Amino acid sequence: xxxxxxxxxxxxxxxxxxxxxxxxxxxxxxxxxxxxxxxxxxxxxxxxxxxxxxxxxxxxxxxxxxxxxxxxxxxxxxxxxxxxxxxxxxxxxxxxxxxxxxxxxxxxxxxxxxxxxxxxxxxxxxxxxxxxxxxxxxxxxxxxxxxxxxxxxxxxxxxxxxxxxxxxxxxxxxxxxxxxxxxxxxxxxxxxxxxxxxxxxxxxxxxxxxxxxxxxxxxxxxxxxxxxxxxxxxxxxxxxxxxxxxxxxxxxxxxxxxxxxxxxxxxxxxxxxxxxxxxxxxxxxxxxxxxxxxxxxxxxxxxxxxxxxxxxxxxxxxxxxxxxxxxxxxxxxxxxxxxxxxxxxxxxxxxxxxxxxxxxxxxxxxxxxxxxxxxxxxxxxxxxxxxxxxxxxxxxxxxxxxxxxxxxxxxxxxxxxxxxxxxxxxxxxxxxxxxxxxxxxxxxxxxxxxxxxxxxxxxxxxxxxxxxxxxxxxxxxxxxxxxxxxxxxxxxxxxxxxxxxxxxxxxxxxxxxxxxxxxxxxxxxxxxxxxxxxxxxxxxxxxxxxxxxxxxxxxxxxxxxxxxxx
Numbered sequence: 001x002x003x004x005x006x007x008x009x010x011x012x013x014x015x016x017x018x019x020x021x022x023x024x025x026x027x028x029x030x031x032x033x034x035x036x037x038x039x040x041x042x043x044x045x046x047x048x049x050x051x052x053x054x055x056x057x058x059x060x061x062x063x064x065x066x067x068x069x070x071x072x073x074x075x076x077x078x079x080x081x082x083x084x085x086x087x088x089x090x091x092x093x094x095x096x097x098x099x100x101x102x103x104x105x106x107x108x109x110x111x112x113x114x115x116x117x118x119x120x121x122x123x124x125x126x127x128x129x130x131x132x133x134x135x136x137x138x139x140x141x142x143x144x145x146x147x148x149x150x151x152x153x154x155x156x157x158x159x160x161x162x163x164x165x166x167x168x169x170x171x172x173x174x175x176x177x178x179x180x181x182x183x184x185x186x187x188x189x190x191x192x193x194x195x196x197x198x199x200x201x202x203x204x205x206x207x208x209x210x211x212x213x214x215x216x217x218x219x220x221x222x223x224x225x226x227x228x229x230x231x232x233x234x235x236x237x238x239x240x241x242x243x244x245x246x247x248x249x250x251x252x253x254x255x256x257x258x259x260x261x262x263x264x265x266x267x268x269x270x271x272x273x274x275x276x277x278x279x280x281x282x283x284x285x286x287x288x289x290x291x292x293x294x295x296x297x298x299x300x301x302x303x304x305x306x307x308x309x310x311x312x313x314x315x316x317x318x319x320x321x322x323x324x325x326x327x328x329x330x331x332x333x334x335x336x337x338x339x340x341x342x343x344x345x346x347x348x349x350x351x352x353x354x355x356x357x358x359x360x361x362x363x364x365x366x367x368x369x370x371x372x373x374x375x376x377x378x379x380x381x382x383x384x385x386x387x388x389x390x391x392x393x394x395x396x397x398x399x400x401x402x403x404x405x406x407x408x409x410x411x412x413x414x415x416x417x418x419x420x421x422x423x424x425x426x427x428x429x430x431x432x433x434x435x436x437x438x439x440x441x442x443x444x445x446x447x448x449x450x451x452x453x454x455x456x457x458x459x460x461x462x463x464x465x466x467x468x469x470x471x472x473x474x475x476x477x478x479x480x481x482x483x484x485x486x487x488x489x490x491x492x493x494x495x496x497x498x499x500x501x502x503x504x505x506x507x508x509x510x511x512x513x514x515x516x517x518x519x520x521x522x523x524x525x526x527x528x529x530x531x532x533x534x535x536x537x538x539x540x541x542x543x544x545x546x547x548x549x550x551x552x553x554x555x556x557x558x559x560x561x562x563x564x565x566x
Contacts, residue, residue, distance in 0.1 A: 233298050234413045235489050241417050242490055246291075246503045248424035249482050253333060254474035255511040256431070260518035264552070266467050267458030268450045272512075274459065274468040279508060283472045286479065287500040294487030295494055301481035304488065319481030326480055331405065335397035339377050342397075350376065362539050413489055431514055438520030443547070447523025450551045451515060476507055519551075526550035 236242040263271040297304035301323075302316035343350055351372035354364040364371040374380050379391045408419045438444055458464050473479060487496070526547050533541035 244420050244424045245486050247506050250477045250507045251510045256514040258474055259511040260515045262467050262471050266464045267455040269452050269454035270458040274465045278468045278472050283476050290483040291487040291496040294484040295490050298488050300485040323480045331401045334401040335394055338397040338400055366538050435517040438517040441524035443524040443527030444520035446547050446551050447519035451519040
């Protein structure tokens, strides 16, 4: 066991001397000397020299650097002698370098004796101008970047189309022609007629702010997923002009002529209830849809529905043909108005009495206005085989009507926007005159009583509801494409719901306002006819009829009240 060494932890030792030349002294340390240290020399320090130090040479000021915005390199001014400019001595830090390397020029407005609040305002204004300038530069760079991206995209699409055309030409001679079904042939025929219509999907829409071009034009981007179409379209001068255009288009003979006639045939006041119900559940949604489609797709009905889906161009085409048919017979009705207008410049109105050759005619004695319309204005024949040829007064009146339409539209939206102030507001002036003439006529109360006293049994008749639905389409001019075309001249983000309610409210109010005048005159005519029948002035009349029976008689003369009074 004596040969085995035992382990003991090493004792702490002082750090070793890094110098390898010195050997460690194994002797114990010396004891300190307890004697006090020697006293210091109490002698005073040497006296300083009272003479002043030699004057130093003056240090010339640094060269002044002036920053000019149009010069890239700073301009160094000549050094000045020290002491000549007291401001440089007082403010040695006036010209200094900013952190970005540009020279900053301090003016006298920023001296220490200025108001600190004023200096803070000036500096805040400078920072604001600098921030605005940086934002404008960033926006300009962003616009340039987008422009280059658009150009690159267009060029890529052009090259892609050229490659596709080359592949089609190369494979067209060898590939057999596929047989197409009937629906496919219709599709191809429609694509040939309208080659620029849209696809199944609609791309993005980017609208330029109208304020950039005085609110006159809107740049729109629409199209397929692969291609885009850029289009500029004019706009109305203001919202009021647009609303007048839509109201003038919606309000017409359907309100003034057809509404009183349909109400007369379907129970008077009882017809108003289904008419209002159908107006809310059918007229308002369709109006919103048409205005939204026009504003979104920026075109007429064929263009807009074709952009929505290329299989829906037929919907827009049917609207076009309905509008064409409506324009044809509306201008024919306007020609009647021109005939009445020119024949009114006579000493006595010809439709108020029978002519000499028809004084003994029972039809003329019973109703001179209807007799004049059928025999003088229309020159109607009993059948097609015994026609009287061209009615020249109506022929020239129709030409005048179409010429007026041309004058209103030949410049485009500019002429329409100016003409519409007259064509939309003047009819209300005439209706107001008609209203006051009607309500002040003798017997007007009988017509108004029939209008506002409903026959509740008519509500159970489905034909009344059908007539109300038809009247909403006629009076609001729905589903004929005109509202789609007019809405296309408004910005995409225009409020269509608000405009729809405004147009329909004015349209419905016009119908009721016209009905008041028409029914008032109808009551006056019914009382006059009743009086003449009781006085035996009308042969073969039914003396058992009352005034209300004459009011409810829905003959064709009731529809001519407006024309005869105008």
